[in-house]
Amino acid sequence: MQFQLSFNIKRSLSDICHSDAVMLCGSCFTENIGSKMSGAKMNICMNPQGILFNPMSIANCLEACMDNKEYNANELFQHNEIWNHWDFHSRFSGTDKDVVLSEMNRSIKKGNNFLKQADWLIITFGSSYQYFLSASNDIIGVGNCHKAPGNWFEKRMLDIDEMQQRWQQTLDKLKVFNPNLKIIFTISPVRHYRDGLAENNLSKARLFELIYRLADKKEHLQYFPAFEIVNDVLRDYRFFEQDMVHPNHQATQFVWEQFVKTYFNDTDINLSRQIEDIITALNHRPRFKETSAHQRFQEGVKQKIVSLKGKFPYLNFDEEMHQMQY
Template identity: 35%
Template sequence: MELQTKIPLKSSDNPIDYHSKLVLLGSCFVENMGKKLDYFKFQQMQNPFGILFHPLAIENLVQRAIQEESYQKGDIFEQDGIWRCFEAHSYLRSKDSGELLQLLNQRLTETKIGLEASSHIIITLGTAWVYEHRDSNKIVANCHKVPQKQFTKKLLSVTEIESSLNNLVGMIRKMNSLAQIIFTISPVRHVKDGFMENQRSKAHLFAALHQIIKGHSVSYFPSYEIMMDELRDYRFYGKDMVHPNELAVDYIWQKFKSVWIAKDAYPIMDEVEAVQKGLMHRPFNPDSEAHQKFKTSLRTKITYLQERHSFMKFD
């Protein structure tokens, strides 16, 4: 008896292994998959400018990075003694304008280097709703709790999204023709926009992305569909009834792993996980002989991994 409608998945012919270099950009679902990849010590760069919810924000970041359009004083603003940037997440801030500009431009350089070296680029689209700053007439990535009267809210059309994604793919391909681009649509529902409005938003993303998949050699991973069809139960959501909970994230990760992680990477993942669990172990008696032997064994495992994969770092 089948109690789920299963989303058909096909294994990639260009899977991720421990030689791969990943760049993850987009909405908060990037953070979920990024944490898993980080836990298993894959080589990755994750949202260097923080969470980016809509396609225009991702396109803008990639364009700035590739074209080396450095941030200037006019690109940042001061609010309550803190300098911020409408193109970056709120955690990128400083009390000093020069310090913020240095940080933003350093992240731009890192983004360009990451994109140039990447073997896989994972892009998660969250919403088609955007906010336009009235004074500058620019679409922002983050409103930073600036009063809403300073913005105009609008829904990107399918044509606008398709154009943005075309530009995004084109820029990446021109710089790094070998990178595998993987798109997903976030399963997180933006219900603060309204329930009908969220559906319209996701529909626009799907319609535009369908055209991109048809027109370019890019891939798609159905995280949204898995959440909506295979996990259609509130026991898979967090307390807000919107975000996938840990169980749901683990489930979607296993699906992603089955199609996008190379099978010969699994034994190494098992070794890494054994070390991670060891590092989380809290002994009853830290000075005991048994615990000292355990620590020695753990250090040996870490050394063995790092001898083969020098990029791996463990806390």
């Protein structure tokens, strides 16, 4: 008997090499994939403005990086004694205005430098809904509401033609900024059920249509079916967290495995597994660090690291080597 739909993902014609520079931008699902890459010691830059969900805010983030935009203090606002910016996720917020502004500009500068030489850009759209400041004389779309009162905003679903026009401009600009950049679009499998289930389906449908219009028959633009893997292949609430909307560890691990099969070659898959074995070994907490058995264990791990660095000099195990000194 067969208990799953047969779903074969077409192998990418271009491999993501372990040494490639990969930038990721978009929803919280982007960070799940990004953390897997980071754990595999890949060279990544993730969400220069923090987690973003709607296509317009994600486009704004990428253009801010390309322009090396410098934000000023007048653009920040204070709510409940916390300084925030409408373009940035709340992980950049804080009580010290100068520190907040400095961290925001530092992150955009890092994004600018990284995007110039990136090999890949992975974009994850989460929702077609965006919030707009209702009290503003200008139409200002926000990337994060920062738990401000609901009556500060108007919420609307973005028009497909409006999103396509904006994103075509962004893609054209990216092509000039970094001509060798390859782009992978994904759609977050997370259901935004607070929008309403029917409304969420319509929102996701617009994202699918947007990507189809942008990426159809363009070799440097690809689509990876993370949404379909979770909602059509796994298709069971046991693969979700208790909130019933966010994929759990098993689900994200399964998506990662499918991503690796699609974009990595055998050499890089093997390298990633060796790195994972080293990290797993170091995460073990011994009861008696002073024993000779533990010292031999650590020496064995060090030898594995030295061997890998000899073959792949770009790998950075400084943190792990420092950890073994204590």
